[in-house]
Amino acid sequence: MLFTSYEFIRFVILLVALYYVLPKKAKWPLLLLGSYVFYYYAGSKYLFYILGVTVITYVAGLLISRNKARADARFSEMKQLEKSGEGSAEEVGKEARKRYKEGQKKTRRRIMAIGITLALLILAVVKYTNFTIYNINGILSAFHVPKRIDFLTIALPTGISFYTFQAVSYVIDVYRDRHEAQKNFFKYALFVSFFPQLVQGPISRYGDLSKELFTPHVFSGRVVRRGLERVIWGYFKKMVIADRILPAVNALIETPENYKGAFVFCVMMFYALELYADFTGGIDITIGIAEMLGIPVKENFERPFFSKNIAEYWRRWHITMGTWFTDYIFYPISVSGPMLKLSKWSRKHLPERMGKRVPVYLASFVVWFTTGIWHGASWNFIVWGLGNFVVIMISQELEPLYAKFHKKVNTDGSTVYKSFQIGRTILLMSALRLFDCYRDVPLTFKMFGTMFTTWNWKALGNGTLLHLGLGRADYVILGLGTILLFAVSMAGRSGSVRDKLEKKLPMPLRWGLFTVLLLVIVVFGAYGLGYDASQFIYNQF
């Protein structure tokens, strides 16, 4: 059930209506049922995977929580016994209590490790088995071994990367004592499967989502209306911009030999626009639907294309994924025993600046490698991830140089310099995204290189762009749509655009505005017969 299908829209209308009609006690079970119905339509066989991940992480969370409760009780008991003098110092003394506490923590860590390993194993098997086979075959071929391993027929369950990460974060947070484990299996199952965010995030944390998810919300016209406004805006981005530009992107990358040089630049720009409109549009729909149900979901974007550098860009793009990698990979690696040892060693043996940075870069390297491979089981994504790492590392290493430059040239508050920085970020990110587009890494480098070796910028004006599945009128719609997108982003710099509209525009005018926007989607949206139903790009990750 694609977000852009009639079935999905019918499903949401029915679910929202039922949610507000049903008695309080039936609300969250309805959401669970709805989420599983939604997932069933994504593929009935996939239910097995989500159930598997849910059961594993639920049990792990519960065991950790029970162990903690038992350990705390025993710890208090030991303290009491020592106080009352009923136990020996060897059995209940400070040292014994410390040993006991550490032992129990180790047990919980073991449970956590088993839980997240099993959950990640499911993800690894379905997502990376064939990639592993591909690489083994590559190695066999390199050593002229004639034997090849056959690829397995494994379909990637929709949203598995998202819900697995969400479930893993739950287990870790229970271990870290950030919140209690959820004892009700079905409530936990709802947290993992909550349908609006199931297929492309945001990756929510249990502590952020659970309270509102299980709270029975009563109908409020304002809440539903605001959610609907967000949904409409999301559909505008997805259907009017992302899906309209899609044929041109596909045409340009399907026969790369025909579209070199300036056309690669077009791929960069078109794909950046498509991906942004597609992903942020999908997230707007997700957040809007959740909002219609009274459930606030974390924001995932903060106008990323206004970032002045790539590190900032990644703090503003797919925020919940970025914070997930920071909290559950970067920090644990940074404070792990081996890393602390390395840190100590490098500070002692390397120059001061380098010594401080080596452990950070090593942890960053792991994070970006994981980010890359999380996006897709291919070298393209790995190189893309590492490309981000390299750019961030270089820009950090060049910081002293930048500082010297800024000492000489005052750029404080300069709009021109800020625009330069934003433009540079857009170009860098768009160039890196070429790895998403072309079929393999060498081809991507080759095509990128043609931008500097094939000087065919004039070809952009000779009508070739009109043979990519888009006519003049389509480009006009795209241009106007992008201007609107930009204008809304600009307006959003100083706060929520919906809040501003609510304050400044009387209700009939606001209504008119969104009616026109809806009409624009209905008329100019790329959907229905004659268009290929396009799923959201992030669904496949």
Place this chain on the structure above:
Amino acid sequence: MAEEKDSTIENVAVTDAAGESAKGTSTKSGRGKTIRNVALVLALLVLSGCLFYLADLLLRPKYMGEVTEGALTAEYYKAYGDHDVLFVGDCEVYENFSTVQLWREFGLNSFIRGGAQQLVWQSYYLLEDALRYETPDVVVFNVLSLMYNEPQNEAYNRMALDGMRWSRTKWNAIKASMCEDENMIEYIFPILRYHSRWNELTSEDFKYWFKKDIISFNGYYLRTEIMPAGEMPPPRALGDPNFGDKAMEYLDKMVALCKEKGIHLVLIKSPSLYPHWYDEWDENMEKYAEEHGILYINMLEIAESEIGIDYSLDTYDAGLHMNVTGAEKCSSYLGKILVEKYGLSGHKDDAKMAEYWAEVEERYDAAKAGKTE
């Protein structure tokens, strides 16, 4: 307990019209405000609906230019009086029978509810739809479409069904007709289907935005060109000589419906040379008609000998369809049988009907002479 508490979101001040209903309305002024707001929301809903409807009307194909068949279905509702004869079927009825000839020669008020590649179930539902308004004496069904047992083509579906007035019959017709990639919602809101015409709009779309011309002559699609019939492609070997289950199911339903309403059903095979009408199909039809006590006429067999069709003059597309002279000959032949067999007396003495037909005849003669309006 969390379940017992109201959410933080729902506690947000409800300030606008849509949200007012959640607030207490115990006081008179509160109630008055709520009523005002509800009225405002309703008014805005109506206005928004009108906006969408206007866009919908603009974007729908008008079928007033080169392809006009899509306009035929809706023209039925504008026709005058109850009909003596109602034709249902595909292009072999709406191009091969002249309703004007039936009026001129026999005084019969007839209408053709035919469409391009109109499938049996579409003919059935168009008949059922017509019976909501009238009960003709005779229904003539052209059997060629029995060769199709599955939905065929979205464009033809739309041409046959878009013009129908909404009723349970239309709903059923759509359900029976939809191809795999079609969706009911796009029939309910045609703008969802035709939205992509925004960059194909022509002056025709604006001209016929709200009102269309009548392009047929009581469902008859007049053609004046002449293209002699040539050699037809050899027929492909026939596998199963029986018609499909779904096709026969709807023919059975048509027979039952006509019996229930006391209507004489006549099955015909129009004298078009292509697609090939197999002998086995003909035998099946004869047997079926005999079993059900229905008249079946294979006009193809007797086209030249009894009807007087000259395939070098009476077809406009090399034998696939009749031109106006061929259609008039077919109508004369069939009309005579209907009058004689079912005692249809005609309405020449009905002044109002004569007036209606005079107008149709005037247009018809002009079109026949090549002077379309």
